[in-house]
Amino acid sequence: MSEAIFEKVAALLASKKGVNRELVTIESSFEELGLDSLDSIELIADLEEEFKVTIPNTELQNIKTIRNAVDGLAKAING
């Protein structure tokens, strides 16, 4: 599941934010990828829509890397 989420994250970053797919790894931080807090809110909102889940605000503020995002989504999906 995590692999599928990661692929979706990378694809969204490429299509919405123009981030080079080759640069995105599970360890990448949003900052390294040139994303600020608003970019990350937009990304998470797109992912929430894609997977039909909601990540609580309290967890959102801790999502600063691709791994955080993938884990946060996996947790929300598995409920």
Place this chain on the structure above:
Amino acid sequence: MQNRRVVVTGTGVISAIGKNTAEFWKSVVECRSGIGPYDSPFADQIRFKNGADVKNFDATASIAKGDLDLMDRFAQFAVLAAKEAVHQSGVQFNEENSYRTAVICGTSIGGVHAQEQSYYDLYRENKTRVHPLSIPKTMPNGAASNISMQMGIRGPVYAISTACASSNHAIGNAFWLIRSGVCDQAIAGGSETPFTYTFLKAWEAIRVVAPDTCRPFSKTRQGMILGEGAGMLMLETLKSAQQRGATILGEIIGFGMTSDASHITKPDQLGAERAMSVALKDAAILPEQIDYINAHGTATLVNDTMEIAAVRSVFGAHASQLAISSTKSLHGHALGATSSLEAVATVMALKEGILPPTANFEEKDETCDLDVVPNASRRRNIHFALSNAFAFGGLNAVLAFKKWEGS
């Protein structure tokens, strides 16, 4: 021409913690927060459940039915608050003074209830027409224009929209118009009524609203709480107030505004610092003279840490001597109206010698380690105060007030 002194001779309030200044101030002093479940037919579809909306608002006793129909909720709030401020001041508008009086009202979004109803009628109900007064009810100058019509004021009348700094910009502009001699009197403040479904959804989407309540400067803070309301100040020259024998509530002595030019939502510390410094310079006072700051204090992680760092930078060692509190913990973040409510709280704090509290405070945050007046108001005779507003869009506006001590 020498600058003229500008005093406050009336205040008016509509808020979640009181529908006039006396009720509002009593709630502030008693630290009674107006935050709780908000009324909305769509509340079950919004993730955050609490707000500081104004319950059981009814303007029919104060505004004629025909006039009321011209006004969106935000304009009704503004007119009632303005009537209270003018009534308290004792000013009578006439042929002579009405052209020398301004009305400047801040609002972030204007008449969104009328606008939302139009959308609902067209998109949802498939109607082919909307209410014929949708335009005048929606326009952001609706509040200012209706005040001018209700009171017969014929001088400069306009709206200012700078998001969460709108009211400070409005009051600051009015202060400068009077000080410089363009006008002799002004009604200035702001109003906002943001509890519509689409607007609540928009705040849900941007992820800065707390799930429970507003806890400024507390380590446990989780974001802001939306509020609604209106605050108005009746301003005039010191000379005019003294000639009328009016009761002077306080004095506005400085105004500073800057913009960050950096990020659309993330505040920049330098912009905030400079706005405070410009206000102090405009007031011709030293940082060491400030006893109290009514903070922007939204209770977002980013704002509060930034604001305290900015205060430390501007005030140096004196930062530990002054008190700084956020009354948003009581009346919520009323967006374009919020700094007008905070201006009223600041005027009252100076007048009564009582520091407004920061409600809902739980745990000290090392990055916000100043005297934030946690959970209870406190007696302290204060002489000078600032009221901060730092808006989305990087727009900063700071007012400086002085206690009126008879001269």
